[in-house]
Amino acid sequence: MKPSSYRALTLAAALACTATLGRAQSLPDPDATAQGDVAVTIYNNNLALVQDVRQLDIPRGDTRIEFPDVSAQIRPETLSFYAPDTTIAEQNFDFDLLTPVKLMEKAIGQTVTLLRTNPATGQETRERAKVLSTAGGVVVQIGNRIEVLRDDGLPVRVIFDRVPPNLRARPTLSVNLQSSRGGTRPASIRYLTPGLGWSADYVALYDEQRGTTDMQGWVTLTNNTGTTFHDADTLLVAGNPNGSGGGRRNNRGMVRPGTENSGREQVGEFYLYPISGRTTIANAQTKQVSFLDVQAVPARKVYRREVYWLTNDNAPVPVSTEIAFSTSRDQGLGDALPSGTVRFYQRDSQGTPQFIGENGIGHTPMGSELSLRTGDAFDIYLQAEVEKREKITAAEWERSARYRVLRDGEVVEELEVERPKEFYRTTMRYTITNAKSTPVEVDLVQGGLMRGWWANDYRIVSEDIEGVQINADRRKWIVPVPAEGERVVRVTYETRY
Helix, strand or coil, rough: HHHHHHHHHHHHHHHHHHHHHHHCCCCCCCCCCCCEEEEEEECCCCCCEEEEEEEEEECCEEEEEEECCCCCCCCHHCEEECCCCEEEEEEEECEEEHHHHHHHHHCCEEEEEEEEEEECEEEEEEEEEEEEECCCCCCCEEEEEEECCCCCCCCCCEECCCCCCCCCCCEEHHHHECCCCCCCEEEEEEEEECCEEEEEEEEEECCCCCCCCEEEEEEEEEEECCEEEEEEEEEEEEECCCCCCCCCCCCCCCCEEECCCCCCCEEECCCEEEEECCCCEEECCCEEEEEEEEEEEEEEEEEEEEEECCCCCHHHHHHEEEEECHHHEEEECCEEEEEEEEEEEEEECCEEEEEEEEEEEEEEECCEEEEEEEEEEEEEEEEEEEEEEECCCCCHHHCCCCCCEEEEECCCCCCCCCCCEEEEEEEEEEEEEEECCCEEEEEEEECCCCCHHHCEEEEEEEEEECCCCCCCCCEEEEEECCEEEEEEEEEEEEEEC
């Protein structure tokens, strides 16, 4: 029997069972819920804390209380229950939900009714059948014969006498209590569940002429718990608490971390982003809520290429394009940014915003300097080449000692036997071309200069443009390139490698 046939038959069975129950009672309101006052705290990494307070009439003595409409992915070991004047003896989570497949599986060994309709005459015939197996298809016993239900185009329904007691229409938590008194009182449950998550998405409209960007921040909520949380007080937590799963996002676009306090409420080391007003988080739904909207944040375009030491490009390489801005208070953005994706747009000559690239950010404190790569430049290329490399004598090496770059202000060697010293003079040639009708500046970064403890001394003996030492491993030059022109920059290094 084909899997599609099995699904079709079990679906018909579920419909038949629903119709039978419909004659005994009215259909429930699909928007009804047994939840009470719900508060949901959602973390970045597919984890949420659900707190639900319900007003329940709890009798005195031993009793069993059910909590339908909890998350289908609840972690029962994280459950906390409280009701005044009660003690909990046992808790159970019934996650075997009422589905066509489960309905058939639970009917094994039971007797059902097969209802067949003659497509020519419309006449219905009923037979009682015992369900023997559902492994790969439905096998039933009708009288003395064994039959496999087939999807042969003939209308067939399976009608069940009842719904198995251990199947639930909704995820349900039950607790066995001992209560010292009777009466209505608040009963609260608190538990952790996967399946609820959030991320931040940023939409930035960049204006190159004005040197600004408008930034909107959206919280994207996703619910795959199998349960809708109605009218919930929702709080978002930006951070990575231990045990929440997932890894932290790299923040390669951060030039400098900020040192400003955003004033947002924190719990421990995590920032809180409350959603204003209550909201319903429907199952299998993605919801977006605005949390940031600022205009005219100062921003600039950056052309950049980082070259590794002794790189010899076979062909010119396009430089990357980046948008640089600050999250500081005096630069207009003025907020701590939870991790997410920043998507940049720019207006064309008709004034229509066009997508120009995107990049991810990690959790970013306020006051940070960001430079986010959006793609490769179309018109600007850089080719790095080793123009000349030669050995030099120790005496020549010593003559350039005034250019020495030391690590932590001193040189430390711990070898018992000094390795033979060899010295090199290397000239790197960087050729930058610009096909734009306007001049540009390109940030050229030479990396890989710090080779290790044995070669932590190198010198820049000549450079066409004065550079800035970023750290012991990297040096940067800001190179002006004329419109529709070319610029060649040479830098000569003396090294022990």
